[in-house]
Amino acid sequence: MTTTKLGLHLDSKAAVHALWMRERYNILKNNPIGLDDELSSLKKWREKKNIVSDEAFQLKLDYEGYLEEEYNNLTKVIPDNELHHYTSAVENSEWFKVFNTSLALLEEDETPIPSFDWSYPVKPFLLWAVEEWKNHFEKIKDHSVSVEVIVRELIQNLANELVSLLSRSAVLELHIYKLKEELTGDTPEERFSSFIEKQFGDPHQLVSFYTEYVTLARLLTTRTIFFVNNMKETLDHYVADYDELVSTMEIGNAKIVALKPGMGDTHQKGHTVIRFEFDSGQTVFYKPKNLKVALSYNHLIKWINSKNELLDMPFYKIICRDTYSWEYNIEKKECVNEKQIANFYERFGQILGIMYCLKGGDFHYENLIAQGEYPYIIDLETLFQQSPPLNFPDFANIKAKDAHVESVLFTSLLPQRFYRDVTDTEGIDMSGLNGKEQKLPYKVLSPKNFSTDEMVFDYSEIMLTNKDNLPKLNNEPVSFTAYVQQIIDGFRNSTALFVKYKSELLNDGLIDDFKDKVVRVILRATQRYVNMLSEGTHPDYTRDALYREHLMENMWTYPFKNKEVILHEINDMLEGDIPVFFNYPDSRDLIDGNGNRITNFLDRSSYELVRERIRDLSVDEIETQVSWLRVSLGDYDVNQQEKYSNQIVDPGNETMIDAQTLISEAQKIGDHLLKSSILSEDEKTMTWLDVTLGRNQSWSIEALPADFYDGLSGVALFYHHLYEVTEEARYKEAYEKIVENIKSVPEFTKQISAYYGKTSILQLGSRLTDGSSTELWLEQVEELEKSLNEEADHIDFLSGIAGVIQALLHLAEKNVDEKDRLLEIAGLYGDKLLTALETEKQSLIGGMAHGAAGISYVLFRLHDQLTYAKYYQAAIELLEIDRNYYVEETGAWQDGRKEDQVCLHQWCHGSAGIGLSRALTNTYYQDNNLISEMNTAAKNILKQGLKTDDGICHGNMGDTELYLTLYKQLKDPSHLHTAHAITQSVLDRMKQKGSYALRDIPGFDAIGLFTGQAGVGYQLLRLAKPESVPSLLY
Secondary structure (H helix, E strand, O other): OOOOOOOOOOOHHHHHHHOOHHHHHHHHHHOOOOOOOOOHHHHHHHHOOOOOOHHHHHHHHHHHOOOHHHHHHHHOOOOHHHHHHHHHHHHOOHHHHHHHHHHHHHHHOOOOOOOOOOOOOOHHHHHHHHHHHHHHHHHHOOOOEOHHHHHHHHHHHHHHHHHHHHHHHHHHHHHHHHHOOOOOOOOHHHHHHHHHHHHHHOHHHHHHHHHHOHHHHHHHHHHHHHHHHHHHHHHHHHHHOHHHHHHHOOOOOOOEEEEEOOOOOOEOOOEOOEEEEEOOOOEEEEEOOOOOHHHHHHHHHHHHHHOOOOOOOOOOOEEEOOOOEEEEOOOOEOEOOHHHHHHHHHHHHHHHHHHHHOOOOOOEHHHEEEEOOEEEEOOHHHOOOOOOOEOOOOOHHHHOHHHHHOOHHHHOOOOOOEOOOOOOOOOEOOEOOOOOOEEOOOOEEEEEOOOOOOOEEEEEOOEEOOOOOOOEEOOEEOOHHHHHHHHHHHHHHHHHHHHHOHHHHHHOOOOHHHOOOOEEOOOOOHHHHHHHHHHOOOHHHOOOHHHHHHHHHHHHHOOEOOOHHHHHHHHHHHOOOOOOEEEOOOOOOEEEOOOOEEOOOOOOOHHHHHHHHHHHOOHHHHHHHHHHHHHHOOOOOOOOOOOEOOOOOOHHHOOOOOHHHHHHHHHHHHHHHHHOOEEOOOOOOEEOEEEEEOOOOOEEEEEOOOOOOOOHHHHHHHHHHHHHHHOOHHHHHHHHHHHHHHOOOOOOOOOOOOOOOHHHHHHHHHOOOOOOOHHHHHHHHHHHHHOOOOOOOOOOOOOOHHHHHHHHHHHHHHOHHHHHHHHHHHHHHHHHHHHHHHHHHHHOOOOOOOOHHHHHHHHHHHHHHHOOHHHHHHHHHHHHHHHOOEEOOOOEEEOOOOOOOOEOEOOOOEHHHHHHHHHHHOOOOOOOOHHHHHHHHHHHHHHHOOEOOOOOOOOHHHHHHHHHHHHHHHOOHHHHHHHHHHHHHHHHHHHHHOOOOOOOEOOEOOOOOOOOHHHHHHHHHHHHOOOOOOOOOO
């Protein structure tokens, strides 16, 4: 043990608390230490808060090779009579020796102290680092290096890293001093300086601090050792490669003026990217990783350029070694005209196609640099990617996620939102197409009132700064939004080239050239590691190493099939590193940052998967990927606005379609959808991929949500009635599989609605008679009861409270046992609706789905059940509000969302929905206008002609519901004939065009009930069996 004249040293008995579990185990195995059968310490360990289940904990023990009795001993307080076994191990450890050596250097240091600041707590480590570098750096003086400049920069970088690790523990002590009124000074800054002087200016107090926070002492020492060794190694490599750097990177005789470590995360014992800056203005990046994969990529790009079929593609200079690389700095440059911007985005599309073919992944905005019209993609270590094998529950919606992994989205070059939760609608877009400033969707722990006695750590909002990935024109970044077609063209062209030359690619060594190149394997989002390491700086985890291990134990909840990898993750994180893993593309083995191999970790080799992708690439598959691309880029045209064909619907011939014909067409839809469905491995659950509208009103391709509107609940209802009508067993099986899958679908919205989110299961339950969904809808009734005091986002029929009341009234009609409870809840939501109307009435628009007409009808119906006059009076008032939107000149109802007198004729907005609401209202309330309004709505639909959308919500099949309901109310056969005439026109056009007029795109049918094929099929059943198949629209 090192001692000094003041006796400054860290006591090895205290340092025992910094031993990791594995180190304690090795001592336990090699010494005569008895085991405790009572497991009392283990029980206390498990009682400490974390998220690891008993099953996961037992699995952890199995992987670690610990018996419960052994683990019990590892977690117990070490008795005095056993302490000597542990102290000898501590005293022989490198970190302990280095720490005490640094204390000796501190005592010998006579440098005057200009002020007591944050550098003082870490001064021993800085002194040791300078001492280690002093002699080593002498040999690099002949290579245009200023040793003084380099050491000064490195010391600052090291100090910053160490302070970031110790500051939370030091701030705790600061506040203890403050509570004891032991600080001096007139200002917060002076009082902080007095704390540093008292706690760290006195060498004995400094040792006392690190004795208390001994795991922190170990961590800081370890990080210092890593930093010092890595800088030595880096500059040794610089000296060894100097001549090649001069010739290849064009640095000439330029002198290093700055050395900036920490240009990325730290891996593999503190290694990080280092920026070398020279007085010539040139910059070179040192990257401590094998990037020979970039040489194979450059070779492929040269081959592509040689074909002269695409815009020429750039690649950059790189010097590759087995464990490190040198990269030429790609400077961001502006474009000089709009043509160059267009070329940039076409080249981006070409890169996107190449990355898709090579299964590239994790290419975010930091991996793309815009140099004029050339996009450069850097850090190519994440080519030949695949998702790690995971043990997820066997549900169809989880299996559907495989499609995302196999799509062009997996590259991360296209816009996607990450880190969203139930309440957040924004998330963050880290894609290669979004380098603009944006706010992180989560708060980050950071210091406030730095270097004062009021310093605390709190969560703050953080803005991400502009990146270098977007092209510029006239000093302004140019978004991709006006160049979507160029991106698509580039993608099509590069993937088509792979199709055209696939034999040459697969057989002439171009793909084989990647086989023996190391690539990185991404197992988890880096931010997950960052969050855990950040939490690990809390004082709770910097005293005893066991507490730090208990925190890291949470890593065991991740569902890797082979959880051995978690051992390697934790080993890296205990030392403050972000874990990193590698692989050779033609191998299934995983290699950790220390070279340890986990055999057969992957199910298949990435090389095999890339060859398979290129082999199977076709024009159809390219167009499916273009669909993914279009949706991601916001180029998906849902065609929500009402449009009409030239075709006029003529009901005069008293059209009536045979019921069996209608049923047969519905069956065709049902069978077609079954072919495109996604089944779980056990074939007990079912879902589909579709273009769905997210919470932030943007479209994405996802597994169907639980929604009734366009999700699983609605599709389940279609198959339920298809079975009821046909008695074909496959439809019943489909219904049961969908309902089973609904149970596993996560809830992404807390919206109180009968059409969106899990509460929309109420709609499914209200329309079934077999009791198969009772358990599901009863759960949602309980959720509604819990949500009564929460503020509702919407009050309308489709999106809000009114629709919920309607569903509850439906359920009350069909469920005698629950009727009183359901009506009571409906009444409570009715009161909630009336309260909301007090402030929202003036801003209401007209219409059934989103406006006053739908709310009015629901309140009339609620009054019919509960007979409270307040509902009746409110319903009449809302009816009049809706009527105020009628425009005499056009003979229709104005769309209240627009300032001009636009009149629509859909169920969701306009004539079809308003006419339907008047027909429904007529059951509960009569006046002189209702019937004339019904007829006006009916005439408007015919006058406009056949819509170009066949869906329920705003298309032709929704119009048929108006005429079916009018026929039921008014007993006029012409309305029934009109419903059939519209349907006949829809079927004729479908046969002519080959598909219904819906929002389909290549590779993805519109599935759902209100805007997709399930809705068309359902309405065909309703037209065939109107008495047994209930309406979807009320």
